[in-house]
Amino acid sequence: MDTTQRTDQQRSADRRRRELLEAADRVVLRDGPQASMNAIAAEAGITKPILYRHFGDKGGLYAALAMRHTDALLDSLRAALDAPADRRERVEATLDTYLTAIELRPQVYRFLMHPAEGGQPGDQGFDVGKHSAPLLRRMGEELAQVIEERLDLGPGGQQLARVWGHGIVGMMHAAGDWWLGERPCSRAELVRSLADLLWGRLAAAGDRVGGPGF
Amino acid sequence: MDTTQRTDQQRSADRRRRELLEAADRVVLRDGPQASMNAIAAEAGITKPILYRHFGDKGGLYAALAMRHTDALLDSLRAALDAPADRRERVEATLDTYLTAIELRPQVYRFLMHPAEGGQPGDQGFDVGKHSAPLLRRMGEELAQVIEERLDLGPGGQQLARVWGHGIVGMMHAAGDWWLGERPCSRAELVRSLADLLWGRLAAAGDRVGGPGF
DNA sequence: AGACTGTGTTACCGCAAGTAACATGCATGT
DNA sequence: ACATGCATGTTACTTGCGGTAACACAGTCT
Incomplete structure (x- = not known):
């Protein structure tokens, strides 16, 4: 396995991640930081669990965005x-x-x-x-x-x-x-x-x- | 009506408000800013709606505390x-x-x-x-x-x-x-x-x- | 064909904010 | 004495979020 060479799947995942971040960006810039995960998912044309698979939790998404x-x-x-x-x-x-x-x-x-x-309280994402x-x-x-x-x-x-x-x-x-x-x-x-x-x-x-x- | 003279009820309400704030203080200092209204009410020995009658919403309580x-x-x-x-x-x-x-x-x-x-999202309290x-x-x-x-x-x-x-x-x-x-x-x-x-x-x-x- | 993996879904849990609607002590006006 | 109000308190509820489990469907590799 070449560690520098990225597989198609990895590249696809990265591209998807970028798309999701851009959708999140639009929502956050429109609704402010209290934008809900549902709203972000809807903007990206998908549903919540996908966001969680990519970013772990809301803190992770926001950290990536920031x-x-x-x-x-x-x-x-x-x-x-x-x-x-x-x-x-x-x-x-x-x-x-x-x-x-x-x-x-x-x-x-x-x-x-x-x-x-x-x-x-369960939100351990952002500390x-x-x-x-x-x-x-x-x-x-x-x-x-x-x-x-x-x-x-x-x-x-x-x-x-x-x-x-x-x-x-x-x-x-x-x-x-x-x-x-x-x-x-x-x-x-x-x-x-x-x-x-x-x-x-x-x-x-x-x-x-x-x-x-x- | 004398506006400077406070009635017994007003003084009692003020005292109660101070007690509630002190209870809230203890909880917030213990649990951090994500302390729940339920926890604060419990610390004060009462229940939620009373807090809301005194401070409007969570933002009001936190503003008073701050x-x-x-x-x-x-x-x-x-x-x-x-x-x-x-x-x-x-x-x-x-x-x-x-x-x-x-x-x-x-x-x-x-x-x-x-x-x-x-x-x-419903939290219009703190702006x-x-x-x-x-x-x-x-x-x-x-x-x-x-x-x-x-x-x-x-x-x-x-x-x-x-x-x-x-x-x-x-x-x-x-x-x-x-x-x-x-x-x-x-x-x-x-x-x-x-x-x-x-x-x-x-x-x-x-x-x-x-x-x-x- | 059949197993594996990535991507997507629906449906649900837990929990916190905030809100009726109802109960009760206590002072007051007649 | 008794009804009227009012502050104070309660239980029980709604709404909406973060987060997750369970299931469904494509493509790909053996």
């Missing part, structure tokens, strides 16, 4: 992070890439950030609590790696890079979530404000007259 | 934020207060950050997606207000303060979530690393030899 989108988003973020420009420009490009993505496809974003749904939002964790780790590779942070730099990776990703996420809901300013302004924050403007700002500084 | 803990946490954060010290010390004290809280009561933390559970994590939003707004009151940020300062408020809260949250799961370092180190990030060390760091800067 993986696709997460991979796609991470690819575009990596591209922005690796662009030939100086540090500030890269940071702004990365922020802008992320914000553009969530702005263009808010439904995908909602699904990725709040995948913990349908939590029956909420251990990895709240896999996307955030993965982005944090990737950013940490880039920071650690590119910046000279002295002793303890690796750990510092990880803290910063997760912290910056969290900053981007929370600000983006809030911005997406309220739209208080343009995307460019948001990018600039966040980059300013990362560039130490918080520490550099002067106190307001009449009181102690923050 | 409000209690959120208020408590926000109070302690405000205290740290208002301490008589310089800016850096206050930032570190606030970070430390938050991290201590989530470290001491991780179950409460999990509940507050991932309240969207048991999402049946996931509109307000993902009420705690984060409230912390962001409060911090924004403090920043705007205390710092002189020039024109557009109010908007900048809101972006920063939500961004900093998100940074704290994501880093805390990651730290709570992996415990890669002590709390003090984490606080210091995050404060360093806010103080612009990212921009000030030198490039690594052999490649362009991040």
Whole structure:
């Protein structure tokens, strides 16, 4: 048996799996994360047990679905992070890439950030609590790696890079979530404000007259 | 009718509501956010319909529960934020207060950050997606207000303060979530690393030899 | 032909959210 | 004293989901 050569059946199964994922994608994007397995099966033109044979349980399906989108988003973020420009420009490009993505496809974003749904007690599929939002964790780790590779942070730099990776990703996420809901300013302004924050403007700002500084 | 004077019945109902919330608290802290209404009712020594009369639906109960803990946490954060010290010390004290809280009561933390559970299709109670994590939003707004009151940020300062408020809260949250799961370092180190990030060390760091800067 | 495997179905279980419909203690108005 | 209301409590039910068992039908290999 050649392990690299895939049999026809394997390829057929993979193709089917992709079709099912695309159907699930349509339903989840239409109905939100509480889309039922029945609805997904109907969209795919089949019935429930097939979904369960392919993905185990709802958590498995959602994890597979999330993986696709997460991979796609991470690819575009990596591209922005690796662009030939100086540090500030890269940071702004990365922020802008992320914000553009969530702005263009808010439904995908909602699904990725709040995948913990349908939590029956028997639902051992997703394990909420251990990895709240896999996307955030993965982005944090990737950013940490880039920071650690590119910046000279002295002793303890690796750990510092990880803290910063997760912290910056969290900053981007929370600000983006809030911005997406309220739209208080343009995307460019948001990018600039966040980059300013990362560039130490918080520490550099002067106190307001009449009181102690923050 | 005096609107400020509460009748005996009102006071009794309020007391009962508090008792129910405390029972719910015990169950949620024991079983996680997927605790069933039946289990909560049993813990309180009553049956389901009473819970529904008091809180409408599961979302209402969880919202009330979250409000209690959120208020408590926000109070302690405000205290740290208002301490008589310089800016850096206050930032570190606030970070430390938050991290201590989530470290001491991780179950409460999990509940507050991932309240969207048991999402049946009929569950119109919580409206996931509109307000993902009420705690984060409230912390962001409060911090924004403090920043705007205390710092002189020039024109557009109010908007900048809101972006920063939500961004900093998100940074704290994501880093805390990651730290709570992996415990890669002590709390003090984490606080210091995050404060360093806010103080612009990212921009000030030198490039690594052999490649362009991040 | 007959066994095996992948794909599909119907019909069902268990369980949780949420809802009548009915019972009961207790204060009040006449 | 007695009926009226009202809050508080119950049992029993419906609905709808996740998940599974059991069965049915194609193609393929020996």
